[in-house]
Amino acid sequence: MPVISNSTYKAPFLLGNNHLQTILPTLFRKVKGIRYLRERIDTPDGDFIDLDISPVEAHRAVILSHGLEGKSGRAYMKGMAKAFNRRGWDAVSFNFRGCSGEMNRTSATYHSGRTEDLHTVVQYLINIKNYKTVTLVGFSLGANLTLKYAGEMGGTIPAEVKCAVGISSPCDLISSAVEIHKMKNIIYSKRFLSTLVEKMKKKEHLHPAGISRDYKSIRTLKDFDDKFTAPLNGFIDAMDYWGRCSSARYIAGTAIPVLILNSKDDPILGEECFPYETAASSEKLFLEVPEKGGHMGFITFNKNGEYWHETRTVEFIEQHL
Template sequence: MELLPYRPHLLLRSGHLQTLMVGVLFGWRPPYAARQISIPLEDNDALIAHEELAPPAIAKGFDDSTPLNILIHGLGGDHSSPYLQRIAYRMAQRGQRVWRVDLRGSGAGLDLAWRPPHAGSSEDLASVVRAACQHYPLAPIRIVGFSLSGNIVLKMLGEAAAGALRQPVDFGRISSALAIAPPVDLHLCAANMERFSRKVYTRFYLRVLDGQVETRRARWPQWNQIARQPSIRTIREFDERYTAPLSGFANAAEYYTRASAKPWLQHIQTPTTLLIDRNDPIVDLQAFDALQLNSDTTRTVHTKLGGHMGYFGRDSQGKLLRWMEHYVEHHLLDCNSSSNHA
């Protein structure tokens, strides 16, 4: 599969337009065809991984060494996020196993975990990796995290290599990782979202998060112990009221400090790529200043005019190309090619 260069769509030549179109151009979605795997977490909660069911003619070619690709959604999403569905479907059609993972308390796992998902939940991801190793002991594992989950992936890889996870994980089983638009410095990202020019994004996320709060209030008494007033106006205020206390942090500031992946990047031993757009209005580019990376394993790929997980581009015929999805699929297939020729 040839990697096409990113060329922004002629009508979407700004980071803001690219990002705003994510909520408009949903695109096609394949039908749901997956088996659900319940993965226990350290605190007796659980989450769900959705293993894509490949067509029988393709699945019969699976063996112990068939790669397993783990895809994890961003803030406010779940396994049904359109980009996740499309990537999983196409990778299964190409003969690879795929897990779409719901972060704790999200998607099909709403009734399995009362605590909220958050950017620092690396222990949860480690549990997913352990489960993957148990299900497929010989399969190469690749992980792709989008936005908030990109931070989780990077943090987990760094902690695993540094021996900082509460339970060790065999990170050597992970053959590659990809983080798309990861908010590696949560302090900066929260401050960025408080700028006037970012209010449209804040309103969008808060509307999604408020809906999830109401769903969780109806299910979990712990959520009803938290006051509804005053009204929440920023992501920081949301994290201060809900994410931090329900996840065991003293406040939003402690949450941002402890959950940010940036200090852990230098420890990563797994081949890892960070895809960063210079015009991302959600993740402040300053977050990537003075990164301390292990140059033997970790690299950054910079793009322009892709926005935050927008990347509405053009193919060689000028037709709409969802380039982020194209890049992820190329990355995973290229990993497969590299392993076959190693």
């Protein structure tokens, strides 16, 4: 019954507020010592994916999948890469389509359920880079993607893929969408929406016939997913997209050990994002719910500059190899 009830995370004094935990690392955290080497790989549908690799010449690698409108350069990506490098892992930061600094070729966009791209990265690391051990770590949107991949692959997942961790995972995208559209979270929704719209305007220049120009009607993230994400990626509308891509539908099928790290005070996750019943009846799915931590926060002060969730993630993975 892998529901972990005794989480060890304790928020530092005066940093117990969930919004402070969420915002401060984004604004102020600096992670030094990561120097990426970029490799571009082609996708079966004629697009490309840019990988930023922080190598230590290991035979094992972790694939890091970022959050909504993220990229390899985010502090949370570099922090996790550094934690794995320190323990003898190559870190492969997976930039989703259109997130590496160059717009992708096709009209399709990245989204919470595009597990075929993650599988392309997995196959590249195993078949071309010859890694013998691969593990998966995702953040927020990337966490949902990672968990969905583990669940839908089930027993067909490549033998080299040993385990996975999802941090601040919106396992139920509808529930998470309800939360992020609340007034208390307007600072997050408006920030994401502004960058998503700007990115879509750039994509419009590459695919003028296939993309709506009705930007004035886009007032919420749901509007954006209704108008752009859904039709460009084969979904009926936002609700269809969210429902079909929620990892909660798939995660019970995982054949590898999986850890979900979701803080109880995460401002963006609804109740359905905490799959207690699924974890309680599973031998492979572990759910850990610290009291504090916000969304991708888990701020920690120590000489290594390593945050709690980074230490915990590597610890879990190395325990389950």
